[in-house]
Amino acid sequence: MKVLLINTSPHEKGCTFTALSIIAKELEQNNIETEIVHIGNKDIRGCIACDKCKELGRCVFDDVVNQVATKFEMSDGIVIGTPVYYASANGSAITFLDRLFHSVRSSKRMKVGAAISSARRAGTTATLDLLNKYFLLSEMPVASSCYWNMVHGNTPEEVLKDEEGLQIMRVLGRNMAFLIKAIHSQKEKEGLPLQEQKIRTNFIR
Secondary structure, eight states: OOOEEOSSSSSSTTTHHHHHHHHHHHHHTOEEEEEEEEOSSSOOOOOOOOOHHHHSSSOOSSSSHHHHHHHTTTEEEEEEEEEEEOOOOOOOHHHHHHHHHOOOOOOOTTOEEEEEEEEESOEEEEEHHHHHHHTTTOOOOBBOOOOSEEOOOOOHHTTTTOHHHHHHHHHHHHHHHHHHHHHHHHHHHHOSSOOOOOOOOOOOO
């Protein structure tokens, strides 16, 4: 079992990485393999809605999105970590996730998702709300913690002084490991829940 952790911050070893590392440590201690991937300094363009991914099985723009897509398909869970920009996720996070979730055509059902946000002060809950929507659209259970999944600090050193934030990350890691194991066990016993064919209601005629 494996969890992919995505660092969308431009700073490879900054505040977001610090929080992700704490989650990764808890997952590893619960026998879940982890990999942290830094995409925050990559040139990632937005989705152009060409739908070529339906034909190619991958995004038409062959960059880090396609590299991570392969890892995502093989993982049991994913954690998205982002700094807060103007009370939202940063641009790299949004363009990356739009293309990743649209272009990965294999099922994401019952992969466990989690989002974390890192801020000096505010905008964290709005950021989490945005990121969680990617999971909720894909039938992915969302891992929670003992408070909103956030850390505060302007530097990694300040984040390490946010005792409540550190606890949130530890609890999140343990809860995510539990969810993944429970889903894995139930999947082996009875398989996944019945999946219905997608219904698209359109009231515009």
